[in-house]
Amino acid sequence: MAVIPLNTHDHQPIRLCRSEIVSITEIAWETFVLRLKEPALSQNAHPGQFVEIRVPRCADILWRRPFSIHDADGEAETIDILFHAVGRGTEALKHLQVGDVLDLLGPLGNSFHIDDHLTEAIIVAGGLGIAPFKLFLRKTRQRNVPTTLFYGVGKKEQLCRLDDFQPSAQVRVSSVDGSVGSRGMVTDLLIEHLRTVPDMERKCLFVCGPTPMLRKVQEIAAQFQIKAQVSVETIMACGFGVCVGCAVPMRFPDPGKKEYFLACKEGPVFNMEEIIIHD
Amino acid sequence: MIDMSVKIGPLRLQNPIMTASGTFGYAEEFKDIIPLNQLGAVITKTVTVEPRPGNPPRRIVELNNGMLNSIGLPNVGVEQFIIEKLYFLQSLKTTVIVNVAGKTGDGFVECVRRLEDVDGIAGYELNYSCPNVKEGGLSFSSNAATAAQVTRAVRRVAKRPLIVKLTPNVTSISEIGLACQENGADAVSAINTLVGMAVNVKTRRPKLATITGGYSGPAIKPIALAKVYELVSKLTIPVIAIGGIATVEDVLEFLITGASAVQLGTVNFYDPGASVRIIDELHAYCIQHQLGSLSEIIATLNISR
Numbered sequence A: 001m002a003v004i005p006l007n008t009h010d011h012q013p014i015r016l017c018r019s020e021i022v023s024i025t026e027i028a029w030e031t032f033v034l035r036l037k038e039p040a041l042s043q044n045a046h047p048g049q050f051v052e053i054r055v056p057r058c059a060d061i062l063w064r065r066p067f068s069i070h071d072a073d074g075e076a077e078t079i080d081i082l083f084h085a086v087g088r089g090t091e092a093l094k095h096l097q098v099g100d101v102l103d104l105l106g107p108l109g110n111s112f113h114i115d116d117h118l119t120e121a122i123i124v125a126g127g128l129g130i131a132p133f134k135l136f137l138r139k140t141r142q143r144n145v146p147t148t149l150f151y152g153v154g155k156k157e158q159l160c161r162l163d164d165f166q167p168s169a170q171v172r173v174s175s176v177d178g179s180v181g182s183r184g185m186v187t188d189l190l191i192e193h194l195r196t197v198p199d200m201e202r203k204c205l206f207v208c209g210p211t212p213m214l215r216k217v218q219e220i221a222a223q224f225q226i227k228a229q230v231s232v233e234t235i236m237a238c239g240f241g242v243c244v245g246c247a248v249p250m251r252f253p254d255p256g257k258k259e260y261f262l263a264c265k266e267g268p269v270f271n272m273e274e275i276i277i278h279d
Numbered sequence B: 001m002i003d004m005s006v007k008i009g010p011l012r013l014q015n016p017i018m019t020a021s022g023t024f025g026y027a028e029e030f031k032d033i034i035p036l037n038q039l040g041a042v043i044t045k046t047v048t049v050e051p052r053p054g055n056p057p058r059r060i061v062e063l064n065n066g067m068l069n070s071i072g073l074p075n076v077g078v079e080q081f082i083i084e085k086l087y088f089l090q091s092l093k094t095t096v097i098v099n100v101a102g103k104t105g106d107g108f109v110e111c112v113r114r115l116e117d118v119d120g121i122a123g124y125e126l127n128y129s130c131p132n133v134k135e136g137g138l139s140f141s142s143n144a145a146t147a148a149q150v151t152r153a154v155r156r157v158a159k160r161p162l163i164v165k166l167t168p169n170v171t172s173i174s175e176i177g178l179a180c181q182e183n184g185a186d187a188v189s190a191i192n193t194l195v196g197m198a199v200n201v202k203t204r205r206p207k208l209a210t211i212t213g214g215y216s217g218p219a220i221k222p223i224a225l226a227k228v229y230e231l232v233s234k235l236t237i238p239v240i241a242i243g244g245i246a247t248v249e250d251v252l253e254f255l256i257t258g259a260s261a262v263q264l265g266t267v268n269f270y271d272p273g274a275s276v277r278i279i280d281e282l283h284a285y286c287i288q289h290q291l292g293s294l295s296e297i298i299a300t301l302n303i304s305r
Ligand SMILES: Cc1cc2nc3c(=O)[nH]c(=O)nc-3n(C[C@H](O)[C@H](O)[C@H](O)COP(=O)(O)OP(=O)(O)OC[C@H]3O[C@@H](n4cnc5c(N)ncnc54)[C@H](O)[C@@H]3O)c2cc1C
Pocket: A050, A065, A066, A067, A068, A069, A081, A082, A083, A084, A085, A086, A087, A088, A089, A090, A091, A128, A131, A132, A232, A233, A234, A235, A236, A268
């Protein structure tokens, strides 16, 4: 199976921006959409790319926080960030007000490569792993690429509104406790689907979610001989390739020379078969 | 016109704000973010003779007001550095200093010798904090004899100015500094990171894959100030201050203490505009206090009682 050349955006300028908050909405349990006025970024963001946000008024929080670009609306000149409040930084972000100005760095990283000849783009999203796929669906819709979304959550309260996604994709939901969609893991839905569809050559998985899910999808992709692109999350101190902290082990290293990718620069999107997924 | 320039031995910088090794890549990463030519100097990430892949993850940990790292000096090796990274650095008008390390003293010499052949480099900074394989992994500045020997050997091949970067993880940093001074160093820079550690109490595992790592960021500034004070008290060559600098006040503290210039490190990760903003603020400070040049403030620490 040939490896897909991934999109790089090395020539796209990275900018420090001051972006005003247009709205902040709780859309699921402790999960918020932050809409920012961003004339430049809204035009040139690619699905899978991310931004680094400085948490305002929290002098003791050292690093910026990385977030996928959830959506970008060139006409309204806004970008959306979808985030879950998990710790100090995201707790502070959820209390921001409309009109507050954020210090933001972006666009960062590479993006999903959507081949026009795909007969099906299959998204596998677990929890907040749904974040990059709203912008992704804009692109598949524009380019008429049939898209299926498998979206797994823990329980119903965590599910982000589906009307955002339904017009552009076939959506299948699962939850661990069965409170919404089918009970179980999103990867069970994926296996079921792959058993029924032919033509793996012209399909591709697009994956984002927690580590155990990624490991499982890696196995499934190998078993069904289907290509898979994954967006990984690592700890990041900078987000633009200078701290070299965001190492992702390569499956096929050049020992003693190059054994790691940089998630922020060479990723966050990788061909699944090229990396070792670890905690 | 205020004279913001500073002299570091044979080097003259347009201002005292430099960027620290390993926190500024090869400068190109910042090209769209800040006007690089305004910087006093850029110091590259450490270059070694052979390529290095770096340490396994997890390599970084965020702490209150500081961070730990165990990156492991990944770099493409000096030959690839010259092919891939130097071209951009040569296009800069600001001073470029290449930070060099080796597994042995010979590694330092070989790396510097190779760099002597190429243009666009103003000087070298020797990273003595890296492990010396010949001495069981102790750093090159853990004893004065080794520091003296390596400095002398590099001095013999280096026509360009030589800065030795010192580790604070020693009993007496000035003893090592003096050994470098006596053996031909044009300046010293201090401090490199402090040895530190963090534990995940849930898993009872160390947070870094290498167990211990280097501590940096605003939290280490008081320690850096004390080390710089010790060095300027004992040495006659210039001292470049590094450690937790994030604001113009921090810069002033070090200059008043006697540093000839400063390097910004960890701050570049979370506030990449800091370096040029601080240059502007330092300029504004000079205007406000009617200083004609920065020499009116350097080494003006008042310790009279
Ligand atoms: C490229 C990238 C894109 C991301 N996109 C999104 C997104 O669209 N929406 C979203 O909600 N989150 C996203 N994340 C994760 C997000 O950055 C973290 O949740 C956030 O940094 C936590 O900050 P905090 O101060 O609230 O938590 P902290 O107090 O710093 O930590 C709380 C918990 O979160 C874990 N954590 C912290 N940082 C990360 C990280 N970078 N990756 C994984 N776990 C982490 C910590 O280990 C800890 O257990 C992304 C991360 C990366 C690297």
